[in-house]
Amino acid sequence: MLFVGVSAARADAFDDTLQKFLTDSYTDTEAGVTALGAGGDVRAFAVVKALQDGRLLADPAARRVLIDDGGALKDAATGAVVSPAPPPADLKRVRLNNRLRRAVEAALGALTLRAPDPARRLDAAQAVFKSRDAGALPAVEAALSQETDTRVKSALAMARAAILITSPDAPEAARIEAVGMLRERGDQSALALLSALPPGTPATVQGAADSAAAAIRNRLQIWETAQNAWYGVSLGSVLLLAAIGLAITFGVMGVINMAHGEMVMLGAYTTFVVQEAIRQKAFTFAIPGTGIGFSLPLPAALTLDWSLPIAVPLAFVVTGMVGILIEKSVIRFLYGRPLETLLATWGISLILQQAVRTAFGPTNKEVSNPSWMSGAFELGQLSITYNRLWIVCFSLATFAMLLAMLRWTRLGLEMRAVTQNRGMAACVGIRTARIDALTFGLGSGIAGIAGVALSQIDNVSPNLGQSYIIDSFMVVVFGGVGNLWGTLVGAFTLGIANKFLEPFAGAVLGKIAILVLIILFIQRRPRGLFALKGRAVEA
Amino acid sequence: MIPRALDRGTIVFLALLGAVAIAVPLLNLALPDSSPLHVPTYLVSLFGKYVCFALLALSIDLIWGYCGILSLGHGAFFALGGYAMGMYLMRQIGGRGVYGNPLLPDFMVFLNWKELPLAWWGFSSFPYAMLMVLAVPGLLALVFGWFAFRSRVTGVYFSIITQAMTFALLLAFFRNDFGFGGNNGLTDFKDILGFNVQADGTRAALFATSCLALMLGYVVCRILVASKFGMVLIAIRDAEARARFLGYRVESYKLAVFTISACMAGVAGALYVPQVGIINPGEFSPANSIEAVIWVAVGGRGTLAGAVIGAVLVNYAKTTFTSGALAPYWLFLLGGLFVGVTLWLPRGIVGTIAHWRAGRRITATEDAPDPSGAAVATKPQAAE
C-alpha cells in the first residue's frame, strides 16, 4: 500500500536519501532526515518514525535500510519483508543524538502536515505553532499551498506566522503581516509569542507586536471578565437553588428552618439511591441485622442517563414528606416563637445528619454525572461545562415554576392568603393548618430538588447541608425576606460578587469579605434589598 | 445594690460553688491515689471544662434569658478569649519548641516566618494577655453590636448574622497566613505563670480559678439583673417598643449587656484553653455556639442557676455518651434535646421547678408568676 501514487523519479530520490542512513555519521543522518521531511514521499513517515523509535536499521552490506516492525524486518524502500533475515551482526541501529532528535521531530511534524487525516494535520499544524521551529517553514508553506480544509488551513497559516515572527531572517513585511495574523488569533499563546520576540527584532516589527499584544490583552481581559461572570452566574444558580426553598419557609411563612440544609442533603442522597438502584438493576431496601427488606427489579433499559429525571420528582416527594412530618410534629407548636423554632429545627438537623450517617456511613458517596451533563464546550475564549450550564437552567426553571405555582394555582393563592392575613384566610374557609403544612412541604421539597442538582457538583456526604445553610440565609436576608425576586437577585449578586472578589482576595478571604459586606449591608437595610414596606411589616 | 443582688438563693448557690472549688482540688491533691474519695487529675480537668462551659452558658443566659437577644456567635467570643490565652501560653514555650526558636512559635518557624506578627506583640506578658482576653471579645461585641442594634437588627436576624460572624472567623482562623496556627491552632503548652500546665497542682489551681471566675460572673450577673438595669432588660425582652416609647434608649442597654456578656464568654474561653491544652479554629464552628444555647435552654433561661446547671448536665451527658458504645447515638440525643426542650420544657429545669413552687405557694391567693418569661404566643407571625 505504500506504493500508491509514487512516481519513479521520486522513488529514486527517496532511495538516494535512504543511502545517507548507511554511513553511521550524524551529519549524514541529519541531512537524510531533513530531506525526508522536506520531500513529499508517503513512505518517509514510517522511516522517520522508526528512526525516532530506534527501529531503523542500516544494512551496509546490502546497501539497504530496514525497519524493525515488531520482529519482522522490512525494507524501507519497498516495504517488503526481507527474507531470509540478515544476521543481526550485520545490522547497525541508526543512532540519534539530541540535535538529531529535534530534526526528527521537525521532520515528523512536516510529514504529518501532509497526513491524509485532517485531524492529524490539524494537530501537526498546532504542534508547529507551539514549537515554531524555523526548519518546518518550507514544510508548512508547502502544506499550506495544497491544503483544502479551512480549519487546517488557518492553523497552518498561524503556524507560519508563528515561525515568521520569531525568525530574524524573515523579511520585515512578512513579519508584520504575521503580527497581524496573531493579533487576529488573539489568545493566550498569541499573546505569549507577541510579548516575547527575540532580541534584535526590528523596531517596526516590535512596535506592531506591542500594539497587537496590548489589543490582545484588552480582549483577553474582557473574556476573563466574562468567564468570571459565568462562574459567578454558576455559583449564583447554586445559591439560588439552595435558598429558594428557604425563601418559601423563611421568607413567606416566617419559619426559620435550620434543617433546610439537611433537606438539600436528603435530596442528594435520594439521587445516590436512584443511581445505585440503576447500577444494581434493582431497588433494594434492607434494615441491617434484621433480615427485613425487599428488592424490586428495574427494567434493564434504565440507564444512568435517566437517574436525574427520576431523582428530581422523587427527591421532591421524599423531602416534601419529611418537611410535612417536621411541620406537623414540631414546627406547628412553635409558630410565633421564631427563636425556639430555630433551636428545635437545629435539633432536627442534627438528628437527620446522624440518621443519614448511620444509614449510609460517614464517607462521601459517589454520584456520577449522566452523559448529557458531562464535558464542556468553548464559546470564544469561554469554557463552559455542561453540568454547570444545566444547573443554571435548572435553577431558573425551578424558580419560574415556583413563581407560576404561587401566582396561578389554587394552592398558591391560599398560601399567599394565609401568609398575609391568617385570621381572614381562616374566615373565608381556608384550612390554615393544612396550608401551613403544605407550604412547609413545598419549601422542603424544593430544597430536595436543589439537592439533586448539587449532588452533581458537590460531595454527597452527611455534612452537605451544613455548607449551604449559612449562605442560603444570607441570600434570603440580603434579597429581602418574603420576596422571591429578591432571592433571585440576591443569589446572583452574591454569586457574582464572590467570584469577582476571588482573584483579588482568594477563595476564603473572598467569602469572608462577602460575609462582612452582608453583615454591613444588613445594618443599612435590615430588611434586605427588596424589603416590603408598610404597616403590615412593622407590626 | 449588692444586698438586693445577694438574695438567699444566690448565697446558697455561691456557697455550693465555693465548696466545690475547695473540695475537688483537696480530694485530688491531699488524698492518696488509693483512697476511694480521691479525684483523679483527669476528672479535675474535666470538671474544670464544665465550669468554663457554665460560665459561657451564664453569659448567654444574661443576654438571651434577660434581654431576649439570641446570639449564635458566643462561641466566637469564647474562642477569641481562648486564643488570647493560647497566645500567652505559646510565648511561654520559648526555646523549648521542636525547632528551638526562642522567639517564634513552632508553626511560624514551619511557615518560614522571620519575625513575630504584630498581633502577637505583648503576649509574653500575662497581664497584657489577660487584658486582651477581655478586650478582644469585648471590642468585637461592641463594634458588631453597635452596628446591629443601631439599625434595629433583632430576633432571628440578629441570630443569623451572629452565626455568620462566627462562621467568617472560623474561615479566617483556618488560614495559615492569618497567623494563629491555622488548622492546628495553638497547642503543646508548657507553662502558665511559671507552673507546668500538666502538673496536678496547676490543674487543681486552674479548676479553683475557674470556679472563682464562675462565682464572680454569677455575682456580676446577679447585680445586673437585680438592679434597674436588669428591669429594663426584661422590659426590652417583653415589649421593646414600649420600652422605647417610655424613653429608654434600647440600643444602649443591648450594647452594654452584649459587651459584658462577650467579655464573660472570653474569660470562660481563656480558662478553658490551659485545661484542655489546645485551642483550634473548630471552637468557632457555628454548631458550638448553638450547642451552648441549648445548655441554657435545658437549665432554664432567665434563671442564672439554670444556665450553670444546664451546662454541667448536658456536658456530663455528652461525656458519658461519647466515651462509650453509645457514641453514635449522642447526636440523636442532642438533637432530641433541642426539640424536646423547646416543645415540652420551655422554661427549662430550674424555671419549671420555680414555676411549680411559685404556683403552689400562690394558688390559694393569686396567680402564678412566670419566671422564665417564656411568653407563649400561639399565632404565627407572617413575614416577620
Add this chain to the structure above:
Amino acid sequence: MDLRTTPALLYLDAVSVSFDGFKALNGLSLTIAPGEMRAIIGPNGAGKTTMMDVITGKTRPDEGEVLFDGSHDLTALDEASIAVLGIGRKFQKPTVFDSHTVEDNLRLALAGDRRARTAVAWRETAAARERMSSILETIRLTAARSRLAGNLSHGQKQWLEIGMLLAQDPKLLLVDEPVAGMTDAETHQTAELLRTINVEKTVVVVEHDMTFVRALGVKVTVLHEGRVLAEGSIDQVSENERVVEVYLGR
C-alpha cells in the same frame, strides 16, 4: 432651634409618608393647642396610626414639618428622645411588660434618669413611691400592685398602660383606641379617666367607637386618605356630607 415658632403644643404641616407608592399620609396638617383634648377618627387606612408613628419618631416623614412645644423638630429625633421630651404613647393593643409586676411597670415608667450607665446604681426615692401609689389609685390597680402584668385582664392592661403614660409625666398623651375590647362599664370609666388626665395634660385620642368619642365631648378631627377631611364638634362633623359618605355611612 430654641425659638418658639408656634403657640401650638403639636404642629404638623403638610406631612407626607408613602410606603411603596401608597400614600399613608398625604399633606396632613394638624395643630393641637396646649391643654386640649382632641379625638381623631377616620376609616381604616386613613393614616391614624401612621400619624402617631410620625409624631413618636417611629416613622420618618418623606416631607413636611412636625414641631413639638413650638421648638422641637420631631422628624430629627428618635423614639427615646421624643419620649423624654414629653410625648407618651399608648398602643392600640395593650403593651405592658408581662413578666414585671404592676408596680415595676410603673417604676420603669416614672420620670427619671433613663441612661444605661446609671441604671445599675439606681435607687428608688420616697417621692417616687408616693407618686406611684397615687397613680395606682387613679388607675384603680392598687389591689393588684404586686401581680404580674401578664396576668391582668385586658381592661386592666389598658389602664396599666395609661397609668404608665401618667407616670412618664408627658406633656402630650397619644392614646390609640383605648376602649377597644372593653365592656360598656369599662368604656365609661375610661372616658372619665381620660377627662381627669386632661385636666393637667394635652391628650390626643384615636378611636373608632363613636359612643365613646361622643362621651368625651371634645373637638373631633376626621382623617381620610392621609389628610384632614373635617374638623369640629362631634355634631358638626356628623352632619358633614363627606364624612357621612366616607366614614359614618348613611
